[in-house]
Amino acid sequence: MFKNIVIISIVLFCSIGYSQTKQNVKYVFLFIGDGMGLNQIYTTEMYLNAKTGEIKAEKLLMNSFPVSSNMTNYSANSFVTTSCAAATAMSSGFKTNNGIIGKSPDQEIAYENISEKVKKAGLKVGILSSVTIDHATPASFYAHQNSRNMYYEISMELPNYNIDYFGGGGFHSPKGKNGDQPDAYVNAVKKGYTIANSHEEFNKLKHGDEKIIAINPDMYPSGEFYWAIDKKEEALTLADFTKKGIEVMDNDKGFFMMVEGGKIDWACHGNDGVTMIHEVLAFNDAVRVAYEFYKERPDETLIIVTADHETGSLYTGINYEMNPELLKYQKTSVQEFKRKMTELKDANPEVSFDSILDLIQVDFGLGNSEVGLSLDGNELDMLKLAYSKQFKENNKVNADANYLSINTVKSISETAAYILNKKAGISWGSGDHSATPVPVKVIGYGQGEFSEGFDNTDLSKKIQKLMGV
Structure with missing residues (x-):
């Protein structure tokens, strides 16, 4: 009995000592x-x-x-x-x-x-x-x-x-x-x-x-x-x-x-x-x-x-390929490129598709064949469709829309980002x-x-x- 009491006392003493000395972050x-x-x-x-x-x-x-x-x-x-x-x-x-x-x-x-x-x-x-x-x-x-x-x-x-x-x-x-x-x-x-x-x-x-x-x-x-x-x-x-x-x-x-x-x-x-x-x-x-x-x-x-x-x-990875170096050619956010397009439309509603392509190349690199970002026929058609809806059909693009807003018509900016992402090898399953x-x-x-x-x-x-x- 005495032996058990001693053991219990030692355990209690150690427990108390630990609780008193234990460090908290x-x-x-x-x-x-x-x-x-x-x-x-x-x-x-x-x-x-x-x-x-x-x-x-x-x-x-x-x-x-x-x-x-x-x-x-x-x-x-x-x-x-x-x-x-x-x-x-x-x-x-x-x-x-x-x-x-x-x-x-x-x-x-x-x-x-x-x-x-x-x-x-x-x-x-x-x-x-x-x-x-x-x-x-x-x-x-x-x-x-x-x-x-x-x-x-x-x-x-x-x-x-x-x-x-x-x-x-x-x-x-x-x-x-x-x-x-x-x-x-x-x-x-x-x-x-x-x-x-x-x-x-x-x-x-x-x-x-x-x-x-x-x-x-x-x-x-x-x-x-x-x-x-x-x-x-x-x-x-x-x-x-x-x-x-x-x-x-x-x-x-x-x-x-x-x-x-x-x-x-x-x-x-x-x-x-x-x-x-x-x-x-x-x-x-x-x-x-x-x-x-x-x-x-x-x-x-x-x-x-x-x-x-x-x-x-x-x-990540499309057809076993990743080209992350291509992502470095995007110089602005989708939101700010939307703003640029809206301001351009307000200033010059008759701006040509070729002029838009020049701006896309500056801010997304797309169209620059020297760095591997040439545009094929399908990609050009996607951009033309976005251009037509935004500039010719007068679809409103709000650069400051709520981030959860779902747009049925993709803007030029969103389309450019989609093409660049795909070329680099990243893709999205949803929004x-x-x-x-x-x-x-x-x-x-x-x-x-x-x-x-x-x-x-x-x-x-x-x-x-x-x-x-």
């Missing part, structure tokens, strides 16, 4: 490449330093991380998830139906998310995105609404949780759908937030500042970043906002930062392969900022890179989400927790366990 970065599946990553790697006749894929930083696994992402009512259902599961540990933000499928229960839990534990929280900060994925890390489309309600709810740093895009509808509601920015200021929406105000943000909403001063009027491919040199990047978030929130107790590359998804919905690649590269640059922080504190930092879902059913699991790349303290495949409801549980929340 202090700094957690969760990077979500919206719509970024394995093929989005690999296509980007093939694009880097691609040369004719050379078979090589240069690794992205995220793909060099020591732990690589995958994550399932079905929603409560569909094998094919939406961003809000996936992000709700990732942030709260509970499934919900497609279309719902932070609530149960019956909309009766508001799920407590990881941001709320981390704040209650006395740590800091940052939420960043390259699209509007009230969009589906970022909103799922703080809001609770019956629909992702309730942008105004989400933006009004945003300041209620004392999150330390919001960064990236603005609000989708700050005064409501009809523009006649109390301003969401004014509401945030009344609740103690500082709005930094100029370069000067952004640069002034410093360590220790609290309750910040930092908005890119150079972006589309609808509140999302310009496309990375379009190289608006004055515009701040997702990497800039990540770096500023670290500067503002760095503290001895720790922080949790969610960073979304939201426009990867938008490019994939539009089947714009090269623009997608540049968004993945911009996202990888933000990951690099966190990695530099990790190198200074490797025993206290955890970086997780993943996605909410894959978009577009992207696949929607797919049901495939998403990649998970991890480095840092506790990385082994992610070494085997898991469901998206387990993500926040794993993070909370490692943070001791």
Whole structure:
């Protein structure tokens, strides 16, 4: 009996000692490449330093991380998830139906998310995105609404949780759908937030500042970043906002930062392969900022890179061929080439097809036989049809249409991108989400927790366990 008591005492002592000395990770970065599946990553790697006749894929930083696994992402009512259902599961540990933000499928229960839990534990929280900060994925890390489309309600709810740093895009509808509601920015200021929406105000943000909403001063009027491919040199990047978030929130107790590359998804919905690649590269640059922080504190930092879902059913290789070097001849996004075509039509509605072909060659390389981008008869017919519908039949092309808009008539811009993608060896199965699991790349303290495949409801549980929340 005495022997058993001694053994039990030793076990209890060791357990107590372990619980008292066990280290928790202090700094957690969760990077979500919206719509970024394995093929989005690999296509980007093939694009880097691609040369004719050379078979090589240069690794992205995220793909060099020591732990690589995958994550399932079905929603409560569909094998094919939406961003809000996936992000709700990732942030709260509970499934919900497609279309719902932070609530149960019956909309009766508001799920407590990881941001709320981390704040209650006395740590800091940052939420960043390259699209509007009230969009589906970022909103799922703080809001609770019956629909992702309730942008105004989400933006009004945003300041209620004392999150330390919001960064990236603005609000989708700050005064409501009809523009006649109390301003969401004014509401945030009344609740103690500082709005930094100029370069000067952004640069002034410093360590220790609290309750910040930092908005890119150079972006589309609808509140999302310009496309990375379009190289608006004055515009701040997702990497800039990540770096500023670290500067503002760095503290001895720790922080949790969610960073979304939201426009990867938008490019994939539009089947714009090269623009997608540049968004993945911009996202990888933000990951690099966190990695530099990790190198200074490797025993206290955890970086997780993943996605909410894959978009577009992207696949690589047509008839056993890949020519990723051809993708480098696209110099602008499909959206901005649409704008160029619209402006040209307004200025000169009688512009010739040959003049359009010249512009297509400049911005997509198509027609340049010297680099392997000559156009065959079928491809010319496709472009002629798009030209006829857009310039002769007066079909309206809205460069700023919602990224989910489905166009029955493909514009010249979309047709050019389709032809270039096909010549390069990449193709798309749809303009929607797919049901495939998403990649998970991890480095840092506790990385082994992610070494085997898991469901998206387990993500926040794993993070909370490692943070001791």
